Amino acid sequence: MLVLEDLYLGYGPVDVIKGISLEVTPGEVVCILGGNGSGKSTILKAVAGFLTPQSGEVRYEGRVVNDVPAHRRWHEGLVYIPQDRRLFGRKTVYENLELGCLSRGEPRAQVKGRIEEMLEHFPVLREKSRLKALTLSGGEQQTLALARALMGSPRLILLDEPSAGLAPVWIERLFEVMQRVIAELALTVIIVEQNIHVGLDFAERGFVIQNGVIALEESSATLRGSEDLIRSYLGG
Ligand SMILES: Nc1ncnc2c1ncn2[C@@H]1O[C@H](COP(=O)(O)OP(=O)(O)OP(=O)(O)O)[C@@H](O)[C@H]1O
Ligand SMILES: [Mg+2]
Structure with a gap:
């Protein structure tokens, strides 16, 4: 690999x-x-x-x-989650997830489905999906960074x-x-x-x-x- x-x-x-x-x-x-x-x-x-x-x-x-x-x-x-997480602090949890794969040009409906999958995996993000990323705790931010990385379908x-x-x-x-x-x-x-x-x-x-x-x-x-x-x- x-x-x-x-x-x-x-x-x-x-x-x-x-x-x-x-x-x-x-x-x-x-x-x-x-x-x-x-x-x-x-x-x-x-x-x-x-x-x-x-x-x-x-x-x-x-x-x-x-x-x-x-x-x-x-x-x-090949997806990297840097030490400082690099979230978009002023964007919502949901928007951060969207940005995890939009640049791959996937159709919107498909992106929505993938976000739904992530919210299934990480219920803490569902509760906070409309909040700005910068308002999350450190652990929640790290969870979001992981979920956003997974949006990119890493191997x-x-x-x-x-x-x-x-x-x-x-x-x-x-x-x-x-x-x-x-x-x-x-x-x-x-x-x-x-x-x-x-x-x-x-x-x-x-x-x-x-x-x-x-x-x-x-x-x-x-x-x-x-x-x-x-x-x-x-x-x-
Ligand atoms: N952009 C850079 N320019 C110059 N030196 C750098 C740069 N980034 C890191 N270094 C230096 O390279 C060495 C290794 O840095 P690195 O960040 O890879 O260490 P690390 O093991 O990840 O440390 P930490 O546990 O603190 O994150 C350090 O001496 C650091 O000062
Ligand atoms: Mg380091």
Whole structure:
């Protein structure tokens, strides 16, 4: 589904990611763990097409996409939910959902049907569908960001720290509904987390990034037994 091969990423002369390789197979949910500024978002941006690699390859569904712009990747089912969610705060929940797929040129009736599906999946959004997005709580906004991303019919979804800034009760609620929807739609997921427990409970496999390389790559079950080690990587 996705292959990163000897990828070097950075901004100007500064290397952030120094040669990482990894593969994600269809239907897999994998987690990237790493400390502040370790380059987690940088990796997702390169996969989504917002950052051109300095060298190495990003292959999506068997094709090198290094030079494919972000909007084309989105059309091909590669959807990124950034850390800051990027909702349209002054538009309503409903309008935000509409904007999740209007640019694909789907007929209006079909869009309406898809929104209805999302409101079925996420009842909290139905209650608030006529409210402006900026009036929602952090957890509701993250739910909306997920629902809007799903409007684009993704095959591979990139989640950048969905738990950040949320109260524990909201994290639990959000991840429960995400798990259900992801299984139902058979999505492939790369999630970035700083919260080790949240990340490993959600994903089947994890990668730990430190100093621009993959320091550890194991099943979540195995990584759960190495928490102190992971913590030392995340802190260092
Ligand atoms: N647009 C940019 N221009 C220059 N440097 C950047 C830019 N974006 C990120 N960086 C730098 O690249 C490094 C990695 O940033 P990145 O955002 O990928 O880290 P992260 O692991 O996602 O961190 P966080 O957990 O804080 O979100 C940091 O040192 C950051 O300062
Ligand atoms: Mg980040």
